Amino acid sequence: MATPAEGSMAALLPDLPKGPLQAYRARASFSWKELLLFLEGEDMLRFKHTIFSALESDPLFDRSCGADLPMEKYRELSFLRCKRVFEYDFLCLEDMLQTPLKVLALVGCLGMYDWSLSNKYFLHAFTFTSAIYTSGTERHFEYIQKAFRMEIFGCFALTEVSHGSNAKAIRTTAHYDPASQEFVIHSPDFEASKFWVGNMGKTATHAVVFAQLYTPGAQCWGLHSFLVQIRDPKNLLPMPGVMVGDMGKKLGQNGLDNGFAMFHQVRIPRQNLLNRIGDVTPEGTYVTPFKDARQRFGVSLGNLSMGRVTIIGMSVVNLKLAVCIAVRFSAARRQFGPADEEEVPVLEYQVQQWRLLPYLAAAYALDHFSKSLFLDLMELQQGLFRNDQSVRQAELGREIHALASAGKPLASWTAQRGIQECREACGGHGYLAMSRLGDLRNDNDPNCTYEGDNNVLLQQTSNYLLSLLARKLQDGARFESPLRTVDFLGAYPDILAQRFPGPGRAGLDSSAPLAAYKWLVCYLLRESYQKLEQEKRSGSSDFEARNNCQVYACRSLALAFLELTVVQRFHDHAHHPGVPPPLRAVLRRLSALYALWSLSPHVTLLYRGGYFSDEQAGKMVESAILDLCSQLKDDAVALVDVIAPPDFVLNSTIGRADGEATLAPSPPEQHRPRNCRHIQHLQPGAIAPPGRPPTTSSLAFPVPPRLSPPVGS
Template sequence: MEDLSFIPDLPSGPLDVYRKKASFDWKRLKLAMEGDIDLLRLKYKIWHTLEKDPLFAHKSVTPSVEEQKRIAQLQLNKINEYNFIPKVSLKGGYSKRTRAVMTLNEAIQSLNPSVSVKMAIGMYLFSNAILSLGTERHLKFYEAVFFNREILASYALTEIAHGSDARLMRTTATYDPNQKQFIINTPDFEAAKCWVGNLGRTCTHTLLFAQLITPDGAGHGLHAFLVPIRDPATLETYPGLVVGEMGEKIGVNGIDNGFIMFNQYRIPRENLLNRTADVTEDGVYESSFSDPSRILGAALENLSAGRIGIMQESCHSMSSAVAIAVRYAATRTQFGERCREIPLIEYQLHQWRLFGYVAAAVVFRVYIESFTRVYLEIVEKSNAGIKVDNLSEAVSEIHAMVSCCKPLLTWSVLAAAQECREACGGHGFLKASNLGDIRSNHEPTVTYEGDNNVLSQQAGNWLLRQYHSATTAGSVDSPLGTVLFLTDLTEILKQKFIPGTAVKSEHFLMSTYKWLICYVLKQTHQKYESELDRGLSKFEARAKCQVYKWKTLSKLYAEYLALLFFLEELQKKDEELQPVLRKLFMLYGLWSLDGHLVELYQGGFAAGEDCARAVRDAVLQLCAELEGEVVGVVDALAPTDFVLNSVLGNSDGNLYQNLQKTLFSNPGAFERARWWQEVVNVPKSKL
């Protein structure tokens, strides 16, 4: 058995009552969710190191917006200095080094999300883009950003008037054969690039997406360019650029999001990332793709890794939120009979509000860990030129998976953070609970790197293509095997709920999800076809199928994927952990299924009251069964106390002592208001 002594034991205290009830060792569960002991060790090393560094000390009062940006950049520089992943490891295999980088990102995100986003955009999104879209001549930029940390980058896609619809962006890059340069231009404010992270104050380069135009006036669609923005020595922006800061946001204010306008700004011809298309010195456009939309597709596919990073970060935010709320619920008592006040955690309502999210946090972490491995293996093979069977189909399937799972995870965390805040009552509203910061720093993830509502439509598109293929050719393009069952669609749709069925079973859960996907897929297809028959274009017809169809379909597929991957991993976990993991799996599955009862009845899978009652009874039973386990589960999910940074969720469980310490040490807590003279009614003289 692995030595887990590098994970510090938890302090003894009021939470022991519940900790003793757990059927498993929380450190083993932690390792099972992390999947790799070296990565778990790395995470603890990062947390312990930063805890000792005053630059990372938490502030009891939110610093000014500008100060948050300064601190975030200083912290990023310091993290680079610590060299947590030595250069030799970075030069190792793609999969291993990416996993290490992702772990660093997760560890930092739990501590200060602004810093991890700065790092993710400034170093990893940029360097990944160079690897996937650039060629030999761009490797110096890769070295400078990834290995030497000499430049900090940004990623400029969004414009003021166009975000999700990238095709209509209007920044241009016109080739000038005389100077062998591209001239970047912003026609008007609506085409200004905006929201670009790191651009407002700090980045030295940006990866710019602009419409490529050749000297013959022909437009070739969006392409990516490496564009210098600031002098690295002075951080002065170069002439020909108008760069500004976006101003205060409702979260992640440590990131300097900026806007930029280009005024006939020249860059060398070689700064075009030219893996898929190039312009010769004379100005002739050459592309390995005939269709410009495929070039954009290849460029944007590069976002998958970033979206996986967002999902990993989401798992950590959810872990922290539920850890705070559950520890609070185990130490806070309210009401009761015969002088025995009851801990909140023992109320059925409180369990129902929180335990589904605890189960989701565990299921998502195991799922994303496993999915990331599959993803990285495919990319590694493909980069190394090793043949991957059905590579382009696998890429499409992965894209569909990411497109529905990033929305599922990010939305779930947002809902969880709000529920956890409310579950901690008024004290949850203190900044010191950390629930507010977790929620507001997480919030933009539902919008950036693909707005959730728009992104999830892409999973629906892929599923509909598979439906068509299954019903016409009797086969599907699903190299990862996630929808092979669609070839049995007709048989699956004949299933009905039989009263008395044991719903707390893997078979029931998975077969019911398959039924739901088949049913909603068929409904979506029929609706889409009927809109086309009415004479609508494909675009218009799709828009008419979004609500109750496409959107539901995408959510169902995402939930199914989480369950499917978790179930596969479950078999490999320690025997001691299996009972609790199985219960968490069932709870997440049935709790999610509860949200789809309408479709089960609408489609005739269920009739009468049995199905709904069985599902809901099982959810409540599972909540009760998990009462003794859940504190141990959140111990496994939680980071160290320093990282969790919550007066309500400290692992010692000394809720009221910790609250007193925090309230009593608030700066100025006991002082008379400095502005007292401005507000008191000074009695007027009667003389």
């Protein structure tokens, strides 16, 4: 007879349905339930189970409700769903501060269901409120409470039509008027209008607006953030002087209303300046605890690291979903085989293993990196809130900025390539909309662009590494950082003198590619620095010199450094003594496969720099990748079971847990559940979760027209 605890765990981790995937599950070398419990922990599993169960049992989240809705109705439904998530109260404000990984988990769970909903929720609940929490002071915290009560709805307005990555050149102004003790927010022209702001198109009532702060005498103190009301929460009409509009249909995530806004002499109280980095007295004197303007600017943009680190996690979720669909389909789909014998699953083919299993390993490695970096970021944010101005805090900020700036490109590009490979690996069935792979590809695509174009962001990471080398060469400063990601560079000359030790079984462990990666980063750092100095000696300006060093040098340096960091962290995780013995082999194989597969595109550089000297080294890398794919083939379905959400959330007809592909089209409108036909007429609060009253929030639909003219301007 099962104990209560065993019964509880059985409900939390039920057996998977039998079907075509059963044979692979029976051959797995480990228990998928044990690995899931080890990686997530019981508390996190219960948290995710609560979210998934709530979505599946609530008619508002019925999958057929959002199918083929016009964009305006899809956005209305996304708002209603976002509101419902707040009513469920999965995470209160205190929980977010005490258990930060649950923040990442909630965003991921909602994203697995629908990224429009997840991003709408995240931008309001985390990006908007986090900016207030870290950049504001106690006088602003009432807005956080209002946000969680859905009395207001927020957005984060940094990017402008003509300036995105170059935030320092943003042109929106905030002039202080001592006579009225107000700031005057103004957009000098259309190119200075806030653009691409999520939630601004239809639903946001308040915005954290970044603008150049001016005090009397036309003295500019640089970029600061301000709380600006842009709509009336009762009717969503624009406030006086605000022109706000929707940007229209996008390639994906059309349930999220991206918008733009222009401000015509909009007056806000002096207290609406988020004043942690600097304040203005009633008389108009600027005061700040930061003597260095560059440090003040860096702190003012600290919230961008939050966005970039979260995008890493979002990209990993997309990669997980795609790999789950493709591996399950490949294990069930049969094609060809020996003459006069049964066809075999396509997962048995070496090419299919080589196409998919490295992305499965990448999903595990990048997931661990994403979670660990998020915890590092929480440490940084707590320091910002305490107004910690120590040297360590400043160095931690620089290091996390460098990691996030390269981590977002690596994760989003890996997901982009992985989803496409998964789509092709599923053949024609993968091209069906009901496979969901097309939606995943479209929804992941903006991860490569927003919060900074990937190629531009990589320059931030290479600049960080080059500055460390310059300090080392000029005044003998040590290579060290709070998270120890650069500490290995202390052996810079010795590492450059190393050579590949030779082929052997060591290739099947992640220690060999780790050594190669350290050499590669040192080599690219030296090459980039020498190229930069050569450009300067030839007469190029600092801007021209850096611009001419990106391709084949600094860009490659940034990516190699981040890949090394991911490999190192996952290697340490897989080899930690706390890993249960039955799970060690599979985790170490995943670690080795990701390390070798990531390293393989750099083989040319390894030969060019002399680390590899004969053809056997390159062959060893290729052979080791194929050997590891073969060893992981029987574990692939179980590894997917660990990271797959319930079928309702995965929402793929070819990725079901039972392996039975259902290729029937979605039911026509007249056969959908009755409650879905009335979704378009729902008002906020019309349906409450079981046992919960409707909210009394004043935010309501119908929404205003697509372009709302300024009122009273």
